[in-house]
Amino acid sequence: MTVHARRLGRWSGALAGALVATAVAAQQAPPLEVPAKSVPVPADVSPQMAKIVGAPLRTNWNIQPRTGEEWKPVAEAGAAALRKLVPGMLERLKVGIEPTTIDGVRAYIVTPKDIAPENRDRVLVHVHGGCYVLNPGEAGLPEAIFMAGFGRFKVISVDYRMPPEATYPAAHDDAMTVWKAVTRTTDPKKTAIFGTSAGGALTLAMVLRAKREGLPLPAAIAPGTPMSDTTKVGDSFVTNAMLDNVLVSPDGFCDAGAKVYANGHDLKDPMLSPVYGDMHGFPPTILTTGTRDLLLSNTVRVHRKLREAGVEAFLQVGEGQSHAHYIRDDTAPETKAVFEEIAQFFDRHLAR
Template sequence: MKTIPVSLLLCGLIALAPVAWGKILLPSGATQSAAADNAVAGPRRVPARVLPVPGDVSKQLQALIRAPYPANVLTPPPNTNEAWAALDKQFNMDWSKTLAELRKSLKVSVEPATIAGVKAYIVTPAALPSSNRNRLLVHLHGGGFVAGGGEAATTEAIVMAGIGGFRVISIDYRMPPQAPFPAALDDALTVWEALAQTVKPQNMAIFGASAGGGLALATVLRAKDEGLPLPAAVAALTPWSDLNKVGDSYYANEYVDNMLVTWDGWLAASAQLYANGHDLKDPYLSPVYGDFKNFPPTILTAGTRDLFLSNTVRVHRNMRRAGVFADLNVYEGMSHGQFAGPDVPESREIFEEIARFFDARLGQ
């Protein structure tokens, strides 16, 4: 029997593709409409679609994924300084019971402190491993730079202390409307400088999520620019690294992310309130535009449905281009910040990953 050359077989398949494969892969309806809408080069137009809840994530995360949008996320943002200030106060009140339960379940204590004139909290696990006694983490909270202060600032610090076994200083930095940019950055740098005089910088790391993740990156960028000692490692969880609506996931995950939902509205207003007239491309506001040369090793975390996925990915690529060791972790189905609860397996996994990353890089 004569053997048919593989090259001819492939050519035959390719020749048949428009007829045979087209009938299979191009059904009527949405697919043909999408093909027509994208027949010429330009912005991608997608048909209305329903995204199923992923079946290969934990049941706890599935519950978060199928949850409705937050109650007020699509309402107009505050339009007075008093209303913005009330927002942070309400946020803190809403979190008080949750934080008490979180401290108890993770066996963590929280004490208020003042470091170089800046409000902070000292977060300590009941069982501090001997390997971590000379180590310290510095934490910067999220909340869009306009909320999450007071005790609410300690949420991720409690989880990190409880799961990772680290002592954490959580900075309760000043926020607008009373104290816009660069107040938060000034507070973070002030605390960092003070701590670096009492604890070896090579024994410390800085971490934060969302606005806190962006602020953590900006703090290290500024410390580097000013010739200050740098931490041994950094963790930025879904960092708000570009305050403007720049990045693919701001569009691709719009109304898919069931936490932030969209940049338009609250996020845009928070960015402008915090920036206080400064250019949003200032690297100390949007650290994705910073110079990452000689930046410490960094672990970055986001989710596939996260509005800030591109914020995270773009920082990772810029770090790699600068020669920085950067570890990118993206979690299936996760929207923005769906990792604060230690009862969610993926959440525990995230903080365990960060703890291992720190443990491998911090001195003793």
């Protein structure tokens, strides 16, 4: 061995030792104490987004229903309120919806009145959010409507089964059933999958499962603020707790919903926490989150893992936004910007 090689070996060993020592020290370090403070609405957001950002904490954020039967009235009440908003969205964005069934799975065909010429043979598959227990039926459609309206794509939105109708893996199975049907009639190179929150996790899980089962992959995906780690690992579960006015707390309603859907299944399974899956070979991915999002770290960790796997991955972060604020108001310019960014990303990667 040359002198240079011996020195390099000693240097590498010293570096490795230093990294281990740093990691150990970090684990042993006391937590940082942060004083209570008031957090103003950012000055450079639109009036529409300022209203959303400055809203009080979500009502009943700390409810803990422990069965599907207990979740059902909660979901129905929330869905009734959301359904009232759908007609206005459809009118403003010039989009139509049609309920359908695809190989036994409930779904909606969401179609803009003016499909862009380059999108005439393209199809997007949408999986809605709601912690696996919320937003049944038309209540799960706002994001699909926004994508169809702003992006001028045809969208198929999956109205997957949820508790108490069914638990894990029902939502995953329904989403994959629709995916298989779509790829029988449409070139996968002309397709993409997207969804937010639980829908973001399902988007990632669908690709993991398609890889495992040898099925075609979409040309691109857009997981929005995905519930990528239901074991609640991630810095923003602490830093954004009680700041995110939607999810509010890592121990709040969404954690309870995910556990009811999992029905005792290992939460670290990549189907429920896809950040632990193998992301090599994933299609190009665009992720969306916000600076106050409780799942900011969930999103950032997926982005980093994709990059480490050599996957083209783009991350957009909304100033001041809590969890999924970008799908709350179609009149907010920030919402339009998010969906136009995703549409442009899809356009670059989907075949014509």
